[in-house]
Amino acid sequence: DAGVTQSPTHLIKTRGQHVTLRCSPISGHKSVSWYQQVLGQGPQFIFQYYEKEERGRGNFPDRFSARQFPNYSSELNVNALLLGDSALYLCASSLAYAGANYEQYFGPGTRLTVT
Amino acid sequence: GQQVMQIPQYQHVQEGEDFTTYCNSSTTLSNIQWYKQRPGGHPVFLIQLVKSGEVKKQKRLTFQFGEAKKNSSLHITATQTTDVGTYFCAATGSSGSARQLTFGSGTQLTVLP
Secondary structure: OOOOEEEOOEEEEOOOOOEEEEEEOOOOOOEEEEEEEOOOOOOEEEEEEEOOEEEEEOOOOOOEEEEEOOOOOEEEEEOOOOHHHOEEEEEEEEOOOHHHOOOOEEOOOEEEEEO | OOOEEEEOOEEEEEOOOOEEEEEEEOOOEEEEEEEEEOOOOOOEEEEEEOOOOOEEEEOOEEEEEOOOOOEEEEEEOOOOHHHOEEEEEEEEEOOHHHHOEEEOOOEEEEEEO
């Protein structure tokens, strides 16, 4: 069985641009969460979606948005990119949302560099 | 928001020595999970602890959840070079917005051969 997949693997953008990151969960998983991981730090929670509804949002500005599609895949959008948005963006899928004590399976991440 | 403190930040050990990382919260946790991230890789789930005072073992790894459900530890016995990586605890609070998964800052383990 395929694990969590993310695309693209790497991305270089300029300040002020917009970016869309994509994630496909493990088959059968209905929850997708997004995390930002800056070098040397732990993943920071951005969003969680379950059954196509937002179930949680971390402390990130409105420039960050996400959605989940009927096939449970998800997109993370970031507008008006700043240098500080440079990070590894991780997608994780689980059977249910984290509040229900389910382990999360992480994808390989998208390395975003903003110049 | 909920915070999870993890110490130490770095640990260098000689192969064969033991290693322990600690995770602490000021609030009661619903559960705690442990993940391992190899250099250049992504976090991989190791285990989840739910019950007060719970202890779980995976070969050379021992995981503990405190009686008050506010702290946890991961102990590795007789480290090997394959144990190299960053170990993160991740906790879910017991109510409201705290139910999102909050990661500690991680302990980066280096094992010297």
